[in-house]
Amino acid sequence: MHYLPHLSKDKKLKKLLQQSGPFQLKKRNNICLYLCASIISQQLSTKVADVIYQRFLHFYGTKKPTASQIANTTIDKLRSIGLSNAKANYVKNVAQFEIEFGLDAKRLRKMTNEEVVDHLIVIKGVGKWTIEMLLMFALGREDIFAVDDLGIQNAMAELYKMEHLDKKELKLAMQNISDKWSPYRTYACLHLWHWKDNAPTPRKKSSKGKN
Numbered sequence: 001m002h003y004l005p006h007l008s009k010d011k012k013l014k015k016l017l018q019q020s021g022p023f024q025l026k027k028r029n030n031i032c033l034y035l036c037a038s039i040i041s042q043q044l045s046t047k048v049a050d051v052i053y054q055r056f057l058h059f060y061g062t063k064k065p066t067a068s069q070i071a072n073t074t075i076d077k078l079r080s081i082g083l084s085n086a087k088a089n090y091v092k093n094v095a096q097f098e099i100e101f102g103l104d105a106k107r108l109r110k111m112t113n114e115e116v117v118d119h120l121i122v123i124k125g126v127g128k129w130t131i132e133m134l135l136m137f138a139l140g141r142e143d144i145f146a147v148d149d150l151g152i153q154n155a156m157a158e159l160y161k162m163e164h165l166d167k168k169e170l171k172l173a174m175q176n177i178s179d180k181w182s183p184y185r186t187y188a189c190l191h192l193w194h195w196k197d198n199a200p201t202p203r204k205k206s207s208k209g210k211n
Helices: 011-019 031-041 046-059 067-071 075-079 085-101 105-109 113-120 128-137 150-159 167-179 185-196
Strands: none
Touching (some): 011 150, 031 046, 031 085, 031 128, 067 085, 150 185
16 A cells, blocks of 8 residues: 555554555545534444434435435434434534535535635534544545544554653644654554554544544
């Protein structure tokens, strides 16, 4: 895989690269549904998240719901499938944002990472972590580093013997290390998650990460 020679320059990371992968990034077209799935899954185990997400899809029948369908769904109906009041509102916020401002995948792919963050961060319920996961797992960006993800923090603290650092010092050290991984920091994150066996998925948010 194209990223392996570059990341293998880091001797500690190289050990992880040899244990798994190589990984490939996929691109998704339904950004609205991706964000809804991400919100639904936050702070839940994979099993519970999958059950609630399937209830969510089943609620709209066999076809994937449109933004208008989601926006027109009442809070009570969304709560009836297992969503909290906050998540029900956040899901509707995403749908309303697509209706008003657009979540077209082709448009987002033309934006820089910073432009994507600026475009989506205004959605209440969609934080920087969620957008970083979208950049990785929906837009296929190769150079995203999720410094606020607790799984990545724990993995790097152990791998690089940084357990003694406080949170601020750890994040600064992580950034310095990750700079050497660019332009393939996403793949480094994938290997770190895999090593600690807590990789996020479109329907699983790291229970310790920030939304």
